[in-house]
Amino acid sequence: xxxxxxxxxxxxxxxxxxxxxxxxxxxxxxxxxxxxxxxxxxxxxxxxxxxxxxxxxxxxxxxxxxxxxxxxxxxxxxxxxxxxxxxxxxxxxxxxxxxxxxxxxxxxxxxxxxxxxxxxxxxxxxxxxxxxxxxxxxxxxxxxxxxxxxxxxxxxxxxxxxxxxxxxxxxxxxxxxxxxxxxxxxxxxxxxxxxxxxxxxxxxxxxxxxxxxxxxxxxxxxxxxxxxxxxxxxxxxxxxxxxxxxxxxxxxxxxxxxxxxxxxxxxxxxxxxxxxxxxxxxxxxxxxxxxxxxxxxxxxxxxxxxxxxxxxxxxxxxxxxxxxxxxxxxxxxxxxxxxxxxxxxxxxxxxxxxxxxxxxxxxxxxxxxxxxxxxxxxxxxxxxxxxxxxxxxxxxxxxxxxxxxxxxxxx
Numbered sequence: 563x564x565x566x567x568x569x570x571x572x573x574x575x576x577x578x579x580x581x582x583x584x585x586x587x588x589x590x591x592x593x594x595x596x597x598x599x600x601x602x603x604x605x606x607x608x609x610x611x612x613x614x615x616x617x618x619x620x621x622x623x624x625x626x627x628x629x630x631x632x633x634x635x636x637x638x639x640x641x642x643x644x645x646x647x648x649x650x651x652x653x654x655x656x657x658x659x660x661x662x663x664x665x666x667x668x669x670x671x672x673x674x675x676x677x678x679x680x681x682x683x684x685x686x687x688x689x690x691x692x693x694x695x696x697x698x699x700x701x702x703x704x705x706x707x708x709x710x711x712x713x714x715x716x717x718x719x720x721x722x723x724x725x726x727x728x729x730x731x732x733x734x735x736x737x738x739x740x741x742x743x744x745x746x747x748x749x750x751x752x753x754x755x756x757x758x759x760x761x762x763x764x765x766x767x768x769x770x771x772x773x774x775x776x777x778x779x780x781x782x783x784x785x786x787x788x789x790x791x792x793x794x795x796x797x798x799x800x801x802x803x804x805x806x807x808x809x810x811x812x813x814x815x816x817x818x819x820x821x822x823x824x825x826x827x828x829x830x831x832x833x834x835x836x837x838x839x840x841x842x843x844x845x846x847x848x849x850x851x852x853x854x855x856x857x858x859x860x861x862x863x864x865x866x867x868x869x870x871x872x873x874x875x876x877x878x879x880x881x882x883x884x885x886x887x888x889x890x891x892x893x894x895x896x897x898x899x900x901x902x903x904x905x906x907x908x909x910x911x912x913x914x915x916x917x918x919x920x921x922x923x924x925x926x927x928x929x930x931x932x933x934x935x936x937x938x939x940x941x942x943x944x945x946x947x948x949x950x951x952x953x954x955x956x957x958x959x960x961x962x963x964x965x966x967x968x969x970x971x972x973x
Contacts, residue, residue, distance in 0.1 A: 606941050607664045607971035609635030612952070614902075617919055621881040622909035625902035627939045627953045628923060629665045631969050633729055634894040640725055641859045642694035643669070643966035647772020648755045651686040651962035654938040658949045663968035665941040666949065667898045668885055670862040671710035671932045672964035673757040676778065678788035683775045685757040688964040690719050690862015691736040691849055696727070698849045699770050700755035701738035702862065706785035707758035710864075710932065711913065715875035717864040723887055723929040724860030730893035733865050733927050734855060740766065740847030742824060749833055753779070753825075754847050760784055761792075762829035766822050766845055775814035780827040796831035798824045800843045808839065861965060863887075866917040867928030878914035883907075883956045884933035886916055887967060888925025897925050898967060900939035903956025935961045 603613040609632035617624040632638055643657035643666050651672070658666035670688040689708045692699040702719040720735045740751030742764060753765025759779045767776055781791035799807035801821045817823055822845045826834040837843065851857065865873050866886065888897035899920060901910050911919060913930060920928035935957035940949040951960060 607638070607944065609638040610664055610969055610971055612665070612941055614952070617911065617915075619881060619909065619911045619915050623907060624909065624911050625904065625907040626919065627900045627902065629667070629898040629939065629941065629969065631665075631896040631898065632894070633725065633731060633896060634891070637971055639970050640896060641968050641970065642692055642699075642861055643968040644692065644694055644699070644964070647774070648692070648700050648770050649685040649687045649757070649772045649774035651964055653960040653962050654966045655940045655949050655951060655960060657966055658940050658942070658968055661968055662970065663942070663949070664971045665898070665939070665969040666966050667887070667900055667940075668932055668936045668938045668963045669965040669967055671708065673778065674709060676781075679778070679781045679791055682777050682781055682791065685774045685778050686962070686964055687755070687757045687774075688862055691722055691860055692862070692965060693722075693724060693736075693849070693857045693860040696856075696858045698754070701753060701849060702736070703756050703758040704760050704784040707782050707787045709787075711877060711880070713864050714866070714873050714877075714913075716873070719862065721864050721929075722857075722860040722862055723889070724855075724857040726855040726857050728855070731889045731896055732853065732855065732893055733868065733889070733929060734857075734860070735852040736849040736857075736860060737852070738847060739850050740845070742766075743844040743846075744837060745841055746836060749830075751845065751847055752830075758782055758787075759825065759827055759830075761827065764824055764826045764830040764834065766824055766847055767817060768822055769817045769819045771817060773814060773816040776812040776823070776825055777814075779825055780812055792827045794828050794831050796826050796834045798834045798837050798843070800824060800845060803842055803844060805837050805839050805841050805843055808834075808837070859967075861931075861967060863929050863931045865928070866913060866930050867920055867925060870921060870926045872914060872917040876912075876914040876917055878912050881910045881912050881915075882933055883910040883937045884913070884916050885931040885937040885939075886920055887929050887931060888920040888923060889927040890924045895924070897923050898939065898969070899923065900937050900953050901933075902953045903935070903937060904954040908956055932963065936963050938963070938966075
């Protein structure tokens with residue numbers, strides 16, 4: 563078979579135009595169609611449409627599931643799907659049903675395993691930043707600590723796709739800015755609810771983290787996820803602006819509201835050891851967007867398409883089942899694209915082909931999400947109380963994931 567270029571990826575669908583809304587009334591979703599099943603076009607809700615179609619890739623035929631979201635519709639919005647804790651996982655269908663979403667797709671790559679650190683608990687938390695309902699839940703781990711395929715040129719773990727308070731979707735970068743003010747001076751805060759902290763740093767953990775052990779945060783280095791765990795760590799618990807507890811090792815268990823646990827490694831641990839019970843400590847943190855925009859929702863991954871052009875350095879050899887989100891219509895249209903994991907289509911697409919597929923679907927900007935066994939697209943038929951999984955997850959069943967993108971419809 564000859565190798566196809568990204569631009570050669572073609573949408574092979576018998577549906578050239580989405581059916582009119584009136585013709586869609588009463589159409590039932592039946593879950594994932596058989597591998598050889600008919601292609602469909604359905605309206606999930608006003609401003610939210612679904613279709614599926616075939617794609618020609620270098621390694622075979624892939625099958626795509628696409629939900630198009632009209633953000634200019636006043637009754638449509640998107641937000642982060644996430645468990646009750648940053649350090650937790652759940653299936654996309656569970657997250658969507660709990661929130662009443664009409665559709666949803668899996669989100670960021672996450673801390674899925676700790677085989678390289680025996681005895682250390684995998685946290686299940688995401689690589690990049692998370693903003694839900696306008697509130698920052700976490701910041702990004704160091705680049706060398708991420709899970710997922712190699713990043714293209716210029717990409718970082720701080721890259722996000724989000725929807726701003728102005729209702730416009732965009733690609734952006736969210737960095738953490740924070741401080742720990744003590745009687746001796748001000749220390750820089752370099753982590754917020756992250757499964758990995760930079761070497762020599764201090765990170766903050768709040769009630770959003772959950773009850774998982776914080777031990778993973780001191781394992782690996784900024785350039786090597788598998789490097790040994792640090793033996794030089796220290797924790798300080800701050801409540802109502804005062805130090806109320808200290809520990810020589812990372813702890814676990816739920817963190818009460820209004821309480822912050824400061825965890826330091828190496829030089830950061832040395833600074834925290836100077837703090838005594840009862841001393842005044844002020845912890846401040848927020849994420850700042852490179853664009854200056856304020857976000858109601860944001861999730862991590864990495865860019866694959868900007869201004870209609872593939873970003874430099876996209877992989878064009880490794881093919882896999884993938885998930886992605888595109889932006890069109892000047893930031894007022896989202897395209898949620900998930901490949902099918904049925905054995906007949908499991909050859910998938912390369913990242914470069916994925917960028918081309920998003921562009922062919924009408925996106926000017928595109929963002930890669932977690933793929934493989936995580937790739938899941940769910941939707942709820944009008945009148946039904948629960949969602950159905952529309953694609954075939956490649957593992958044979960839904961995988962529990964760190965987060966996702968939820969589509970909501972209503973007043």
